[in-house]
Amino acid sequence: MKNKIFSLFLLALVFTVGGCETFDLDQLDNPSTLPKEQLDPISAFNYVQLTLPDFVDSNNGFTQRAIRQMAMTGGNTYDNAFTPIDFDSNWTTAYLILNTIKTMEPKAIANDQKFILGAAKIIRCYIFMTLADTYGDIPYSDALQGNLNPRPKYDNSESVYAGIYDELNQAIAYLAASSEAVNLQPRDLYYGNSEGKGDTSKWITLAKTLKFKMLYNASRIGHFGGVDVNSQLTLLLQENDLIKTAEQDFAFKYGTERDVPNSRHPLYNDQYEFGTGAYIANYFFWTVSKEKNKPAKFDPREEFYFFRQANLTSGNTTSQSLPCKTIARPPHYNDEAYQSFYSTALKAPYCTSDEVGGNAYLGRDHGDRSGLPQDDGLRSLVGIYPAGGAIGAPTVVNNSANAGLKGALGQGIMPMLLSSYVSFMKAEVALTLGLGGDPAALLEEGIRNSVSKTTTFLPAQTGAPDPAITATKTNTYVAFVLGVYNDPLATPAKKLELIVKEYYIAAWGNGVEPYNNYRRTGYPSNLQPTLEENPGPFFYTALYPYVSVNNNPNVPSNVRTKKVFWDVSGITLH
């Protein structure tokens, strides 16, 4: 009996000491993550707004290097400069944003949050058009279906264009009908006022401008899907609701917080914090500061664009700090094709932006993958525009004593579609299609908008020139450019190249637009060649990323010479 009681006691113990706990078999949900039902469209749209500049930044990682805004140092030829894995982050970021938009839509519809629905759709379209411009054919119609279709097919870039053109109209319709209460509206990080309250009209203007940009990209081919470029362009120009003021500019505004969360411009983080950031391309330094063969700072944007940590002298540029100084200039750098657009006396830059003059910026040549010399304190950096960097007299800003504490503290912008860009686009359309006004006036408008944005996007900074001086210099600069444009000997091709070159300069900080322009027009034609004379074919499109190549059997083969549907120039790019 005693034994039985003891046994029962034991049995009771089994079930009391956690017996039941260990038998519970329904534990499917992770207690440490929020349930799916709690996806709030406003917070999700916050993610979309914040991550969009990351998408552009990762795209810049490729396009700015292809187009010589930043120096391509990952390889000495196009074969080894970029590999599929380099595109993973851009692609993944894009589709995670797109999936967030798609996932929150049902709830936003249920809540009647039309502002979010419209604005998110515009961002969706911006991402899809940028993907199509960068990669060509991309997954679009089948994309974002999760378990229903883990391996979506790729759509032709033209049908992607057609699809998103239509979606932009839907976005406009959403925004136009938006009448929800303020608490259902998003915090607008792009166009919001100091309380974050947004402005649907600016988003509508953005949507129309994106339509304009798509038509402009396709202007050489005349149509996409059922969309006729000329008639649509004409309509949009007549309607005259395209981005034209700085308030309408589509750009992400960074903050100054250094850690937790680091809210600064990525280039500022890169160049002002650790000492060894990415090199800016010597060609871009040269084309802004030297190519016009004018005195230093002839372009009023120069000192806003770039910051020199030290004037280069024969004393500080040793074989230690500037090894290319002791290596002979490659002969093909002397080809006429690469000389200055304005002055045949000026050959392509080599080693620095100005190897002979004292006005040199220290960057890197295209395809220079050699090891890193001791030039931390010599490298020229991005300036106040667009990264919120420093301006003024040369001083070392990126050593650890100064790290992250110099200039405008990273309070830069990620420019995506600015009023100056629109002016240059209009100028080209006017010149090539004869639509919508005087190309020279639009060219001037573009330059003035660009200078104004560059010099005034932040309140006046210590070390910046007096606005009156900038105004005078702007006039001189405009006069010079228009002089070249109006030169009686200037062919339409030369005029177009001039417009595209000015657009190229104005697009500092954004690689997407100049990369499109280069492929569409072949301009600027004198981009610095790679140090290696035979680098292989240029990237007519980016490589499909490793994550897709490896996981989606529908991915087209990865060749650099495949083209976006609108790329019909036939020019061999370098």
Add this chain to the structure above:
Amino acid sequence: MPTVNVVNKSTKASTQTDFDGKYSIKAKAGDVLVFSFVGYTDTNVTVGASNVVNPVLKTDAQQLGEVVVTSQGIKKEKKALGYAVTTIKSEEFASKPSTDVVRALTGKAPGVNIQQTSGLSGSGTNIIIRGYSSITGSNQPLFVVDGVPFNSDTNSDGNFVEGATNASSRFLDLDPNNIESISILKGLSATTLYGSAGSKGVVLVTTKSGNTKDVNKKMEVSVSQSLYMTEISGLPDYQNSYGVGNELEYRTTFGNWGPSFNTRGEGGIGQDGTVIHPYSYYGTSVFPEFVDQRVKWAPQDNVKPFFRTGYVNTTSVSLSGRGESTSYNVNVGNTSDSGFIENNNYKRLNLSSGGSTKLGNGITLSTSLNYIKTDKTAPPTGYGYGSGAITPSIFATILYTPRSFDLFGLPYENPNTHESVYYRTDITNPRWLLKNASDDEHVRRFFGNFSALYDINSWSNVSYRLAMDNYTQAKRYYINRGGVQTPRGYMRTTNNENTVFDHTFSYNFNKELDKAATWNLDGTIGVNSRLEAYDYTALESFNQFVYGFQEHQNFQNHLGYSEKQSFNKVGVYGSVTLGYKKYVYLNLQARNDYFSSLLKENRSLFYPSASVSFVPTDAFSVLKNNKYVNYLKLRIGYGSSAGFPPPYQTNIGLYEQTSAFTPTVGETVNIVRPDSQLGNPNLKPELYKEIEFGLEAKFFDNRLGIDFSVYNKKSKDLIIQADLAPENGNIVQAQNVSEISNKGIELGVSLGIIVPKEDGFGWNLSGTFTKNRNIVGTLGLGVDKIAIAGFTNRGNFAIPGRPYGVIMGSSILRDANGNYIVGSDGNYVVNNDLTEIGDPNADWKSTIINEISYKNLTFGFQFEYQRGGDIYSNTANALLSRGVTEDTNFDRNATFVLPGVSANGNINTVQISSTQYGFNNSGFFIDEQSVYDATNLRLREVSLSYSLPKRMLEKTPFGKISIAVTGQNMWYKAFNFPKHLNFDPEVMSLGVGNGQGFDYLTGPSAKRYGFNINLTF
């Protein structure tokens, strides 16, 4: 002889001999006493007039009734087992230089692949039994200590890039000196009863405190003390001809392709043989004394002083005894292990006690309780890529310190700010890092069990066992402000509480089915339920305020994170063994597991197993007492098991981040979005099946022993965290898509070359041979490769039809005929498409152990040989590309032409300089060039031990005194590496897990040597 059973056949009275072999039993003249002992022939003695009966027992070649512990703690005669079990006695791992019990077993069990992550004290250890059978799941075996599952996870904060290899594997908490024996169950037919947890093999550890076998003396105390030294196993042979620079020019590069040390007046070297002071560039505000100074252009001794000799001090005391029907023991172990580098220390305190008592009512209660305290410090060991490291890493740059840089004669910190100073600003001075960063780990662990057993009758019982294993692992990682990677300092503390609760209720029986004992049936049926949970919190702090003070309040910004997880597994199991005449045994087992984190329709899995053991030497009279064949056993087994995914894979919650962005106007922005992982509602358990066949035999008076197994294991429905094409909206999903197979042979041999006679000379040779071949089957629809470890552009991959974990990376571009293509610059052209560049799996491994004894002196040495197995080595490519070793001490004025063809197919004729040749073509730019065959031979262990003869101890209180001198890893040779690297490929820079074959400068191997004293009284 102790514990001999003595039975009086007439009265049925019985007793056992005591420790000294003495016994007393009531008997009258004419009674027959039967003396029996496992492994000896029963001896019958008829009692005569004398009161003393001292028979001599003869060993029984046939019987060899070795008893082994099998699953669920069931003890069985080894000959009844239809599967392979390797038992390792405490002499093999106790009192050894290695404080990690598993590491001490390296090479000792066939089919068990043990690999250290590095030679640092307290670093993790990888253990794989019979190959990798899961693709992205864990392949580490289950540890069972005293019958209870024991958490052996390697918990690292972050990944290998951040230095995860530093993390300890939690079996390190076991004190080797407190372990009685270890059994390794390799096949699935052996482990079925453990359920899914045992599907990768089971390591059964019996501690002294959990050992409930009778203790023979009232009280016994044993003390063991060892002192070992630990050193880096080998340093490269450095060249003393060329200093830092490029193209024979002095430059402050990483590489040593500068001028020769004899250069004068050119290449940046002054006429007086000096160069500008490497610190003069800091200017007058930092080092005014170095401005405009020059230093001699000469080689320096700048690597060796970085390393030290560490000391491993182990003290262990154990006490055991028994009372009337109670046995007890208490063990204390203290280990202090300091590594071969400053700030690498590992301390462990083990306290344990156990006991068992038999109550009058037929209930036996037993318990075992253990408390462990470990404290480890180590410098951070992040991934080193050969030009520094992304996260702080102590070994990332030290080995290729420029030959001409006087690391130990110059300051390592800025005297004003404590910042790191170096000959260039983009590398942290390794000496600075040693003083200013640490990765610490503190564990407080309690585990133990309580069990009650009730004998229902003479042949059956019921038992209940409650076991728990609870530990808290607190980690602290910090780097002071002033380094290169985190110039303003960083600190992270994490706390991981891990809990296992395990209940087992079982009914056990063992019955002779007929009077003649021809048929015997034994078995068990039971229910086992287990809860495994962890609760993790982390706090990261950024921007140190006051230099050198590591508390969170001394940092400006903070980020917190927490996570908890819990799952249950319930299993119902049964096992029966039917024995016929003690020479044929049939064993049937089955278990059904239920897992709490899968959908109801997928959460249950039933898996059976069966095995047969047959002992011909007991079955056929012709083989009995045979001179040549002493013992023969054949076995065949089929087993199956399950693998469950980590919890919460079917339904994925949201990703959120607070304080994602701070705009210049307005409040900080918080975000939420769908997770990037896609849930898989159809996920089900993995299924493993294995068939094995074995032969165990003894020949020639037991001089030659063989234990041989072959197996074929197939795993299907393997769960992988499959990468998804992001365009579906998600980037990863758990999927049951893959298959893998492992086939292998395991051989253990022992050979008595000279059998010792009466304290004479003896020589015993034993060895193991292991060969496992695994092949990845399908990976699922359309997937031709999966990255399983490392980087996705250079790492271990699963590829259908190829061995698991082949190394993929960039290769040299080949033309259609397979010739290397050389670019117009004279260097090889890289092919960035992923190419298979190596197979890290060894072709085979073998161990040979020699034991030579003379009287009380024993000399032993263990050689291990690994054939094949590739490793990608950043140690090799960094040292070669930087030109610091003797391997690169060639004439640097010469030019080189790489063998290969140009793009147009002509033989390459482009001449390149020595810098180009060495720097560009040693694996820095093309992964293929960094892959080496890791075939190696090593002297794993050498020892000389002496136990004092009994007669010398008679007048002392000691029962036993022995002294041993032991060395581990005293010599090795990796045949296919450049000679002067002296590289030991026995490192794993990807850490414990499924990655293998990568050396990322995360820590070299060590050698250890010293002595040990054992006292028993």
